[in-house]
Amino acid sequence: MKARVEVSFRDGVLDPEAQAIGRALASLGFGDVRGVRRTKVIELDLATTDRATAESELKAMCEQLLANPVIETYRISLTE
Amino acid sequence: MKARVEVSFRDGVLDPEAQAIGRALASLGFGDVRGVRRTKVIELDLATTDRATAESELKAMCEQLLANPVIETYRISLTE
Known part of the structure; x- marks a missing residue:
């Protein structure tokens, strides 16, 4: 059986890595980005x-x- | 517009963190796990x-x- 676990930060929890991605994109000239969120999928x-x-x-x-x-919150999905 | 970028390791590329997760799960007694893969979702x-x-x-x-x-390979999806 295959399982997919998606792990995300709870609302309101600061995600420093996502913030760093946002700043890096801005410094590369991508001024169009309004928000960045990350999810870990295992x-x-x-x-x-x-x-x-x-x-x-x-x-x-x-x-x-x-x-x-x-x-963090997590979501589980299963496929046969 | 909302964008979703899924970044995964190419086939055959070693994912040390996924291996570490596999070993940790085994050491916690989860002997049922045959494979672990990670995907970054931004x-x-x-x-x-x-x-x-x-x-x-x-x-x-x-x-x-x-x-x-x-x-790594990446997959992009857009939603209005």
């Missing part, structure tokens, strides 16, 4: 074929490693 | 409303900053 190949097992495992992986629940 | 708010302008600007942004053409 794709996982899971041995299990059971959807419920995959979902609970992924939730635990996110809570323990892939996302920082204090400043 | 969302941009552009002032322009002209699609062709946005596309050419985004291509230049990717070539100059957002992606390393030697080891």
Whole structure:
């Protein structure tokens, strides 16, 4: 089973790297950029074929490693 | 106009951070993970409303900053 985990900063949380990208684009002459946001996407190949097992495992992986629940939110999607 | 840039490593290019995630998941007891891949997603708010302008600007942004053409590929999508 293939899993896709999208991890983004919570609204209102400062993303220094996104800000740095915005400044760098401006310094390269791209004056058209009004906002920059970043999302981390982690794709996982899971041995299990059971959807419920995959979902609970992924939730635990996110809570323990892939996302920082204090400043990040995550979204999980599964494909057979 | 909103733009979404997805940047991934080219096939065959080693992604040390993805490997580290894989090892960390295994050490946390998640033995079900067979592969890990990462994608960087950068969302941009552009002032322009002209699609062709946005596309050419985004291509230049990717070539100059957002992606390393030697080891990464990128995919651009636009929404009004």
